[in-house]
Amino acid sequence: MTHRLRVTLLVLPLFVQACARFDAPAEQKQALVVAPDVGGAAFLHSDPRLTVAHRGLRRLEFASEEGYPEFFHERIVTDGHSNYSIEPEGPNGSSVSDWDMFELTQRAREGFLFRYRDFWVRDPQLFATNWSVICQGSDETAGRECWVYRVERLLGGPRAFELSVDAETGLILSVHEFDGEGGQVASMEYENLELQPNLDAVVWHQSSNEEVVLASLESLRAETDVALLEPRLLPDGYAPLEVARVADGRGGSWIKHTYSDGLEPLFFFQGIPGPSRKKLDQRGQLAGASPVDSAVMVFDLGTAIVLQGEIEGFDLMAIGKVPEAELLDFVESSLP
Known part of the structure; x- marks a missing residue:
């Protein structure tokens, strides 16, 4: 939905x-x-x-x-x-x-x-x-x-x-x-x-997140029981730039894939359950739980489109300046 x-x-x-x-x-x-x-x-x-x-x-x-x-x-x-x-x-x-x-x-x-x-x-x-x-x-x-x-x-x-x-x-x-x-x-x-302005009273931006760029996802696969996803269908002209693990400042973490056509960024986020959630199946659901229906919201962020929700048990989000249908195909191509 x-x-x-x-x-x-x-x-x-x-x-x-x-x-x-x-x-x-x-x-x-x-x-x-x-x-x-x-x-x-x-x-x-x-x-x-x-x-x-x-x-x-x-x-x-x-x-x-x-x-x-x-x-x-x-x-x-x-x-x-x-x-x-x-x-x-x-x-x-x-x-x-x-x-x-x-x-x-x-x-x-x-x-x-x-x-x-x-x-x-x-x-x-x-x-x-x-x-x-x-x-x-x-x-x-x-x-x-x-x-x-x-x-x-x-x-x-x-x-x-x-x-x-x-x-x-x-x-x-x-x-x-x-x-x-x-x-x-x-x-x-x-x-x-x-x-060259006077900078004495400036309060500089301070990141509230911890982001670590990863060489690959292999090091994380041993840390989680959840399948780690990667989109297989990219919009025309886009290619991977980097993969990172991001702590959101609220006890959660995300795997962030960044793609680009050289100018515009395109993001794919997958939420990773915290250590308190045990006995998860490969789709990130509690073992033995009933399947979860997919529920997705699509909205605008400036001139970009955001797709966010729970899809087949995965907590996912994608953001980019691409048509809504292409963004949905991009996300769906990551599913096992």
Whole structure:
């Protein structure tokens, strides 16, 4: 049984985690300053947010099923050494009706928002296979000279982004995301930018989860009686990036599989029962218990779709910017 919901304020505690540092060689960063050649664009090789100390106020907007956009402001600060802070600014200048709940939720999802929501090339080789990049000239954003790029999907359904990239630092100062029909579904734009800001009063993000990247699942198979699942049917252009074990901060743990098309992440989570649950069968159910019916919720998280529930006795969740039918096939392909 599947239920389709519209959820905009869901708290997902296991996503509150830090982002690994990913530096670009100095000559790659300099190339963007000299000329807008596609190969030298810093965003293709690194995440300049992690290496450029800055503070900025930015406006974010998302399309909604109700027909009017949802928008709000947030302030981002980074120290150039992988520390960061994202704080919602409001309620003025936002369309949020319950600001207190929204602010609480955004703060709880700070790690996820920084690591997965913003435009970031996660695998340059996969990105080169699945996406094209065209420089469209220059413009000015937040009072800064920028190069403008259009990024288009080559495989699967058509999607596109338009970026304004700061010519000096490589920071992406605006992103407009478009669906296959050319409609804008999301945008982010800096309204101001301060380089090398005073950081004395900044409270940096602290992960509340413990995440350990695994070389494989073999080491875990001896620790649990539950069958460990892996999707066998991936959307066009996607490939595995890593497998990790995540403690959610509430005594539970999950196996997290991360896939990507070079740009967009796709996640598959499997809940692992705690040590108090013994005598489980291979489907994670108590031995001798009656079979459990599958119950799945599907809802939106920004421009991504989330599928979450108990499926044939397994506690599963998948998140990605893929069509709902493909996400369901992705999850079902993991079942024994």
